[in-house]
Amino acid sequence: MTDNTGASEFVKSDQTMFSIIECIHQEDEMGVTELADAVDFSKSAVHKHLKTLEEHGYVVNNGGRYQLGLKLLTLGGHIRDRNAFCRCARSTVEDLAEESNQMASFILRDRTHGVFVFIENDRYGLRKPVPLGNRYVIHQNAAGKAILAELPDETVADIIEETNLPAETDNTITDAAELRTELEEIREQRYATSTGERIEDIQSIAAAVKSPDSDQIGAISITGPADHLSQDTVHTECAELVREAANELELRMRYVE
Amino acid sequence: MTDNTGASEFVKSDQTMFSIIECIHQEDEMGVTELADAVDFSKSAVHKHLKTLEEHGYVVNNGGRYQLGLKLLTLGGHIRDRNAFCRCARSTVEDLAEESNQMASFILRDRTHGVFVFIENDRYGLRKPVPLGNRYVIHQNAAGKAILAELPDETVADIIEETNLPAETDNTITDAAELRTELEEIREQRYATSTGERIEDIQSIAAAVKSPDSDQIGAISITGPADHLSQDTVHTECAELVREAANELELRMRYVE
DNA sequence: CCCTGCGTCCTCTCTCAGAGAACACAAATC
DNA sequence: GATTTGTGTTCTCTGAGAGAGGACGCAGGG
Numbered sequence: 001m002t003d004n005t006g007a008s009e010f011v012k013s014d015q016t017m018f019s020i021i022e023c024i025h026q027e028d029e030m031g032v033t034e035l036a037d038a039v040d041f042s043k044s045a046v047h048k049h050l051k052t053l054e055e056h057g058y059v060v061n062n063g064g065r066y067q068l069g070l071k072l073l074t075l076g077g078h079i080r081d082r083n084a085f086c087r088c089a090r091s092t093v094e095d096l097a098e099e100s101n102q103m104a105s106f107i108l109r110d111r112t113h114g115v116f117v118f119i120e121n122d123r124y125g126l127r128k129p130v131p132l133g134n135r136y137v138i139h140q141n142a143a144g145k146a147i148l149a150e151l152p153d154e155t156v157a158d159i160i161e162e163t164n165l166p167a168e169t170d171n172t173i174t175d176a177a178e179l180r181t182e183l184e185e186i187r188e189q190r191y192a193t194s195t196g197e198r199i200e201d202i203q204s205i206a207a208a209v210k211s212p213d214s215d216q217i218g219a220i221s222i223t224g225p226a227d228h229l230s231q232d233t234v235h236t237e238c239a240e241l242v243r244e245a246a247n248e249l250e251l252r253m254r255y256v257e
Numbered sequence: 258m259t260d261n262t263g264a265s266e267f268v269k270s271d272q273t274m275f276s277i278i279e280c281i282h283q284e285d286e287m288g289v290t291e292l293a294d295a296v297d298f299s300k301s302a303v304h305k306h307l308k309t310l311e312e313h314g315y316v317v318n319n320g321g322r323y324q325l326g327l328k329l330l331t332l333g334g335h336i337r338d339r340n341a342f343c344r345c346a347r348s349t350v351e352d353l354a355e356e357s358n359q360m361a362s363f364i365l366r367d368r369t370h371g372v373f374v375f376i377e378n379d380r381y382g383l384r385k386p387v388p389l390g391n392r393y394v395i396h397q398n399a400a401g402k403a404i405l406a407e408l409p410d411e412t413v414a415d416i417i418e419e420t421n422l423p424a425e426t427d428n429t430i431t432d433a434a435e436l437r438t439e440l441e442e443i444r445e446q447r448y449a450t451s452t453g454e455r456i457e458d459i460q461s462i463a464a465a466v467k468s469p470d471s472d473q474i475g476a477i478s479i480t481g482p483a484d485h486l487s488q489d490t491v492h493t494e495c496a497e498l499v500r501e502a503a504n505e506l507e508l509r510m511r512y513v514e
Numbered sequence: 515c516c517c518t519g520c521g522t523c524c525t526c527t528c529t530c531a532g533a534g535a536a537c538a539c540a541a542a543t544c
Numbered sequence: 545g546a547t548t549t550g551t552g553t554t555c556t557c558t559g560a561g562a563g564a565g566g567a568c569g570c571a572g573g574g
Contacts, residue, residue: 010309012530013270013562018313025332028339032521045563047522052267056275057367064521068336070367070390073374075282076333077389079325082285110314110327117330132334133327269561270531289552302532304553321552 016041017049021068024059029067076133080117085211085218085253090118092249093220097121100241102224103130107143107206109217110135112163114144117218139179140168142194142206143219148179149186150208150217156183171196191239192219201226205238207246212254220245273298274306278325281316286324333390337374342468342475342510347375349506350477354378357498359479359486360387364400364463366474367392369420371401374475396436397425399451399463400476405436406443407465407474413440428453448496449476458483462495464503469511477502 019039024030030038036046050066053059057071080086089106097104097120106118113135122129138144138159148156165174171194173179186192191207206221220242229238276296281287289307293300307323310316314328337343346363354361354377363375370392379386395401395416405413422431430436443449448464463478477499486495 008530009305010312011270011274011305011532013268014274014306014309015313016562017268017271017274018315021332025335033519042564043521044523044565048266048268048562049271051522052271055267056272058275068332070336070365070372070374070392072329073333073337074372074390074392075278075325076330077373077391078282079327080330081386081388108327110317115327115331116334117327129338131338133331134334135327135331265561273531290550299533300552301534301554305531308553 013049016045017053020046020049020053021058024066024068029062029065031064031066035066085216086117088253089209089218089220089249092245092252093118093120096220096222096241096245100222100238102222102229104220104222104245105130105143107147107219107221109138109144109147112138112159114138114141114147114219136168136198137163137166139163139165140172140194140198141221142192142197142204142223143221145179145183145186145194146192146206146208146219146221147217149183149192150210156180168198169196169200171200173197189239191243193234193239195226203229203234205234205242207239207242209246209249212250220249270306273302274310277303277306278310278315281323281325286319286322288321288323292323342473343374345510346466346475346477346506349502349509350375350377353477353479353498353502357479357495359481361477361479361502362387362400364404364476364478366395366401366404369395369416371395371398371404371476393425393455394420394423396420396422397429397451397455398478399449399454399461400478402436402440402443402451403449403463403465403476403478404474406440406449407467413437425455426453426457428457430454446496448500450491450496452483460486460491462491462499464499466503466506469507477506 016039020035023035023038027034032043032047032050035050036043039046050059050061054061054066054069057069059066060069086106086108093104093106101121103122104120105116105122107114108117109115114137116130116132116134119130119132136144138148148159151159160176160179165176165179166172167174173182182192191205193203193205195203202223203226204221204223206219209218209220211217222238222242273296277292280292280295284291287295289300289304292307293303296303307316307318311318311323311326314326316323317326343363343365350361350363358378360376360378362373362377362379364371365374366372371394373387373389373391376387376389393401395405405416408416417433417436422433422436423429424431430439439449448462450460450462452460459480460483461478461480463476466475466477468474479495479499
């Protein structure tokens with residue numbers, strides 16, 4: 001009666017389970033009480049979820065401290081290495097890393113975010129390596145902008161509205177109009193650049209790649225410390241390198257499929 | 258009354274959710290009806306789970322076909338790149354790949370299974386690349402045996418009992434006694450080898466690595482086609498390479514911590 | 515040696531997961 | 545172009561089970 005809030009659109013237990021997983025993910029490892037506090041559930045409830053997660057290998061119990069299990073790496077690796085788009089991208093990124101002698105990466109869009117799917121050569125030059133699968137709001141670097149430039153205007157509008165273009169550094173683009181004019185420019189020159197927009201003093205050059213079958217769009221990029229990449233080559237050699245890599249990848253995918 | 262099966266030890270909704278995830282994982286992509294059939298639940302139930310999964314990015318809906326989402330790569334990558342053991346292992350594996358000019362990898366144990374955590378150089382020589390996070394029953398290759406050799410006897414006994422040493426190829430060790438004598442040998446010579454035990458005609462040489470703080474044990478290995486690795490170097494140069502790499506890693510970890 | 519913290523295990527209740535059928539929409543079929 | 549048969553999605557209703565709250569056992573530290 002009162003209000004018919006009986007059945008929600010989602011499975012509540014799943015959602016509490018995700019809260020638990022994401023909490024552990026943030027903190028690396030947590031105890032039951034700590035977790036129960038963080039997700040605002042009873043200890044018994046959290047404990048039952050943890051036991052279930054542990055049973056399936058998604059979480060490991062290290063003497064009362066719980067941390068995420070390797071099963072997640074298995075799932076994550078699989079979706080990467082089984083997807084034709086990613087599989088093709090891999091060697092292109094490897095080659096690009098070698099040619100450019102910089103960190104090279106392949107980025108895919110996950111709704112409003114960019115996700116690093118392949119990272120090559122991140123040992124050199126960068127202060128700290130980019131973790132595999134790392135996410136950021138998509139407008140915050142060259143690869144993301146390259147992808148945005150290939151999306152229909154309305155999708156871009158949706159993303160802008162949903163994210164509100166949060167800043168990560170002082171140089172992040174936070175103004176919608178500014179972003180749109182830059183996307184226009186990127187569409188024309190077929191590559192994107194960014195300087196310190198996601199991480200201070202890090203510069204990046206990227207080009208978008210469209211998958212032939214599905215409507216997936218990714219980007220290939222090279223990244224390095226801003227003072228490492230000589231500024232006159234960024235818009236010439238570097239731009240040409242990523243554009244070529246993107247072309248090569250698009251072409252190769254057409255024949256593999 | 259009848260039987261008091263009211264409260265199970267686990268959260269049932271979580272378990273059905275895992276079934277769904279693991280089903281999609283196997284099939285790469287699935288529809289609702291197909292899934293409902295496979296996990297033996299009603300379409301409505303499966304659908305609600307899928308919507309929940311989608312909401313959180315663990316699954317993406319590609320026009321009615323559901324597949325695993327990049328969120329899983331984010332979680333998986335994170336547990337790898339945030340773990341000190343793994344982070345240290347990375348460059349060791351890279352170096353070993355370069356020195357040996359073979360595929361090099363870092364393997365961790367997840368209960369009864371081995372999991373590929375780092376794979377370097379898998380482009381060359383192997384028929385098909387090893388996907389990141391790939392799992393196998395731990396006795397089925399050199400890396401796994403190297404790890405087993407470092408475990409207490411009772412743990413080994415548990416693993417043998419639980420898995421029953423399934424065969425993957427004709428060469429897989431399936432006899433417990435045979436395995437135990439080989440583990441003894443591995444302990445003495447400080448490295449393990451395998452030939453076609455997990456994949457036909459693939460040979461591998463591995464050495465165990467113990468993490469100083471936690472009781473985690475991993476292994477470093479090099480792998481290649483059996484006819485590629487000259488047989489007299491396997492037990493000399495190759496063995497020495499992996500043993501050195503393992504030593505170097507153990508040493509380095511002691512100072513990083 | 516008690517005391518305070520933890521992880522774990524009860525037990526009870528009211529919520530919400532799941533079945534089943536109806537609906538909307540597409541692509542094949544005739 | 546009407547019909548059939550699939551799909552994904554949405555509804556409603558009910559009893560299984562998720563979650564709260566408390567008891568228990570065990571550790572570490574005052």
